[in-house]
Amino acid sequence: MTNYSAVFDSNGQWIGWDASKGHTLITGQTGSGKSRTAYVLGCLAAGDPLVQVVGVDPSGILGASFHSSHPGDFVLGSDPDSVIDLLTAVVTEMDKRALALGKNGMDSIPDRLLGSKLFAIRVVLEEYAGILEAVDRKQREQITSLVGRILREGRKVRINVLTILQRPEAAVLHDRGQYQNFFIHLLENRTSVQMILDDADENVVNTLTHLTPGVGGYKEIGPVPLMRFRTPTMEFSEYHARVQAFNNTPALRR
Template sequence: MTLVPRDVPDVITEDWHRGRGLRARLRRRREIRELDELAARLGWCWEDTVTGAGLVHHSKTAAGIPHTSAPRVQWVEGGPPLTLVVRMLPGQVADDFRAQAHRLAEGMGVAMVRVSTDRHGWLRVALLARDPLTTPMPLPARPRGTSAAVPVLLGADEYGRPVTIDFSERVHLIVQGRTGSGKSRLSYAILQQLAAAPDAVITGCDPSSVLLRPFTGTRHGALQVLGADPLAHAALLDRLVDEMDARLARIPARCDVLPLGPDAPFLFVVLEEWLALLGLAGSDRKLRDRLSTATRRLAAEGGKVGVRVIMLPQRAEANEVGGGLLRGQFAYRLSLPVDNVDAVRLLHPGVSLPQAEAHIRHGQPGVALYDAPDHVSGRLRTPWMPDYGAYWDAITDLTS
């Protein structure tokens, strides 16, 4: 195994021609020797780590002698970050290593590892001294009048790439997170990006009367209900279902979607604190069913006519999030820190139990697990908003 440095100069330089070639060559040899020693140490550390993480194969030779096969580090790239190029064992896949990423990081003595596919049968394991998502991410300015069909920023992934949601597609969004997880700040960022869109109306239910309150008196406020009156919330959702049905009836012949425009803008149905909203119905089973049925219909049938549901529960629970029928409608799913492993795995079935537990125990505010269409998943840092006052001022300015 060798280490491939990225930024070590070539031995043959102008220094050689100036009589300093010997010193350059000796310096080069010393650097290579030190890098090779580091590579050897990393190799031994890696072997112990993958053994402890259960990523080795145990077998016996024909003579009955026990034998252990381990995925080998073939070479190391000097970075930063230091990156191990690993050849997997037959039958192993990258997800086997991602599921044990927390063990690999602990064993290698780093804050975290980033596992990516190099080529068939090979991995790249980057050793990160610190979590790249610890730095706050500012919310970029979105010009007034930008269409709601322009992708909305949800955050940046571990590589610094933007993660967006394209509402021009027939998609809905669910975000869960306990108090203090950063869910409110993310909600502020999403709505701030949509508030001034000329082809969007932000509607919905807000039992807390906080998230949607800045829209009071604006063109959005007429289709919003704030406060603890469950009948008012149910009436609004019924009204939205009626609007959806009217739009469905207007879909032109030989089309399966309604062209959106001034008479049919995007309808963003924001459901703040969904579980609290259902709780307002108390023991009135009929009222709870009325709320749930309307929401399921909006999510299941509204995509063709510009209806987009944004659900914001503190915790996704199998029964309270409408069961699989409703939950399955949310193509975009984000989990900020919550207090329940089952809630994480409910929205992110591809996340292993150790990963879910790590997110519960060590998750930082503003850092979310996410799943998006085409099997895209990972971690992201949500945009940073100063405080509620800044959000209020932004909405007031954008809707005036």
């Protein structure tokens, strides 16, 4: 039976992605398997009883399954006011948590405090470039400022981003040094690779520019090697059903 609850390396070993920790980037060209990986990670996030999932999806596909359960937490489309309102709500929650940490003499939220009233938050930004392209300059600055704050300050209060991009570009992949986990599918050229992994050697560049559909390279931040991975084929109907079955955490906004 196909396991739709994990991503596997080339040796069949589970890659232990944790929906409650670490900013994550999924990237790759159209048809490279990016959506398949997003479906699997979406199921993992929805299936984690300690994680609230919020986000924005211009296409209305990936986010529809979450929106149907918690419509206030997931923006479908690119209406700038709705996007900014949601991200502002996340930043407000982030600031509230940070203030509570300081008052309690803590520098981060440990696993033991997650439970019935406090949840890790996973902010999904599906096709983030599309979100930014659909707004004017002032709105773009507001959105990048809010997302930048979450990337820089959210990790310690268990608020983490899952960014999904077709093409890594400097204007879109801002605050890139804040990401801890990279699921990289076929990229166009060396420039695209080095936009994500600026210290990539020739072997890594060659690997990531010659991947076949459904196969990718997984990289954690730090001096760890690139690992090949493969995600199972998942139809949207299966993804939708699993998110609907798993997504039982309370809404962040009502």
